[in-house]
Amino acid sequence: MARHRGADKGGVIYLDYQATTPLAPEAFAAMEPWLKDGFWNPHSAHAGGRKAAAAVEVARDQIAALLPKGGKLIFTSGATEALNLAIKGCGLPVAALSTEHAAVLDCVAYLGGAVVPVGTDGRAGFDGAGQGLFAAMLVNNEIGTIQPVADLAEQCHIQGGLLLCDAVQAFGRMPIPDGPDMIAVSAHKIHGPKGIGALWVRDGIELTPLMHGGGQEQGLRSGTLSPALCAGFGAAAQLAAQRMEQDDAHVALLWDHAIAAFSDWTVNGSTIHRYKGNLNIRRDGVDVGRLMSECRNIAFSAGSACASGSGRPSHVLSALGLSQTQAKSSIRLGFGRYTTLAEIDIAAEAINRAAGAML
Template sequence: MNMPIYLDYGATTPLDPAVAAAMAPWGVDGFGNPHSAHLWGYKARAAVERAREQVAAMINAPTEAIAFTSGATESNNWALKGLLTAPGQTRRRIVTLATEHSSVLETAQYLASIGAQLSIVPVRGSGLVDLSDLERALGEDVALVSVMAVNNEIGVVQDLAAISQLAHGVGAVFHVDAAQGFGKVALDVEACGVDLLSLTAHKIYGPKGVGALYRRPYTVITPLLHGGGQEDGRSGTLATALIAGLGAAAAIAGDRMLADRDHALALRDRLLAALTVPHRVNGDLHQRWPGNLNLSFPGLVVPLIQQLPGLAISAGSACAAVTGRASHVLTAIGLDEAQAKASLRIGFGRFTTPDEIDSAAAQINAVVARHLAEMA
């Protein structure tokens, strides 16, 4: 059986062989608990601390501000729930965008169900937030502003520094979901004024099941997981191999950031040039991560995914695919449900080749042209 061309880098990325090599010593032989007070534990702990340094360096953070988690969903939950339930927290409102990941929106909605207030700010048709709309939503009762760095479905990059200024102007904490931005775009928590930042490994050629939360010193959040008190409040035995993989993936991404971006940009432009059928790019074409291309086809409302068996792509996030719902991101920027379900999210990256892009364009052209001809 021939495998389809993998163009779903937004859902997850292949494991980089160099990352796998960095993880290998911490499986069968390096099995020590990194919290144990003996040589096996010391060696594992050293690997964990090296990874902490590698992650911190990517966002210009102190190493002690990085806490390892199981991934961005846990980090987002910890950031929102931890801040709203922190001792002495008197503010009760969360402000976020309509296009945020479900792990932020659903966590915020849960908190609203138990007494918090929630303000969801719309975005423009470009997918970018109008800062004046955001400013109008803010007030002295806002505890947290949560905005994604790079959108997981349409790839747009929000102006974090400007949003931070608005949040801090009313005394709110600023949280960034950087699951899709970490290792792909420059992120500096000091320059951008970020107080909490969530990240994951498997979007940057690292393993699944590991991520981290950056917490600015003196930003108080309550633990999400209670127990042994590891990770300054995130309890649980650390997965040394996975953490080593996250660290290695971060270091490699730092070295390759410009090269990876240039490669993605060349592939993106090649695909757009090869499309001969009418199409629309969803989300701002310029203020975005170039490894994401979200397309809809004017007049076509037929779901296309099942008709492109040679391509591993999606119509939205992998999370939304499980439910069968139309993408809330695409409906938030003005598409109706049928248009959203007929759209394609195409993701490419480090291991995608020009030949694969050419093949993908040919397959999309053939399927869309056939449907348009049938409708004529």
């Protein structure tokens, strides 16, 4: 198995897969020609432009192969833009789960929408969105809880509404269920490059663009596409499809190993309805800031990377009913394709030793 900065090489042990993932060699190889000689604009009509445009469409098909049928894929700069396009572009009243990503919750607040609470395990307590848009993350980025997205979509449709699914943490790691009307995904969470994502939109749904200009991306996202980023995203998606079962088995093995190694900690969120590459745990009396300082050779998180450094407790952990003290004694460990059992062992020993010294 390929390695990225393993502990035996004296480097950092990377356990922050929810923040970003190491670039797959296959994705880099797909990008490299378009970063060298393939400089053409994919929207140009000459031969070079057509060649670049063809590469973009190959990538679009590779990504769409992991999504439901009957929709179109719009490339964006990332999932944040995709979510903004979906929420602001649909023109409907919006509601979202209280554990959604800031890219969703900030849009909801901007539009004066509603926030729906979750249970103590992070699962949805949903009574309908009426004829508006409801946003639900398939796999939560902080606690790994899996939402019953297909059921939520059915409830939305019965009431005449739509479901937006933030599938960033699930795409390429598990099958995406049918039912959602829009789905946001990102390349750099599946070992692809940063700076590119996509919004899948079910046929028949009309959106208003956020940006105006040349009318690229089916009139919904003006701007010149990067063939390199598209190719890297496509290659990463294709690789994820090929390796999904293998990666899932590897992550389950890492989870079992990590759960045993952190037996003195309490798991935040559901242990049943959960993506097992995410281990969010807490231990009373632990100062997470000091813990991270003591374990500088281990890359892990005190919360989502998007909110780190704010000094505020995680809104996701608060939504579960945890106190500020409990939330601030929690850490998130994320692992995946390139993580080894040895790295889990070394990280657990160091984190447990540092935490124990505080108690």
